[in-house]
Amino acid sequence: MPSAPPADNCLLIVGQVAGSCETRQSPAGVPISRFLLEHHSGQVEAGISREARCRIPVVACGEALTGIAGSLVAGTRLRVRGFVSRANYREGEYRLVLHAARIEMLDHESSED
Numbered sequence: 001m002p003s004a005p006p007a008d009n010c011l012l013i014v015g016q017v018a019g020s021c022e023t024r025q026s027p028a029g030v031p032i033s034r035f036l037l038e039h040h041s042g043q044v045e046a047g048i049s050r051e052a053r054c055r056i057p058v059v060a061c062g063e064a065l066t067g068i069a070g071s072l073v074a075g076t077r078l079r080v081r082g083f084v085s086r087a088n089y090r091e092g093e094y095r096l097v098l099h100a101a102r103i104e105m106l107d108h109e110s111s112e113d
Helices: 063-070
Strands: 011-025 031-045 048-061 077-090 093-105
Touching (some): 011 048
Antiparallel strands (some): 011 077
């Protein structure tokens, strides 16, 4: 399968961990962690204030990222940077997933949503 041409695909989002993190090993032995990130912020669109909310699944691969993800508990505030791709959720149904390249835990005083 030929690779896709390079293109911009970067998401940076702040939110809270919703639920628990699960970690498994890929068939190749690579550790993979998954958790759900919940985002809530105020945004301005076309000059009008609006509320933005979403939940996005996050996948973290490799020792360094799964080490961070494995210590997460519900409610932990994070800044996650990575790329989005689709994942097969159910037979024939796809969802966007954030593949983390960097996970930064935020202190409780931060208000950068």
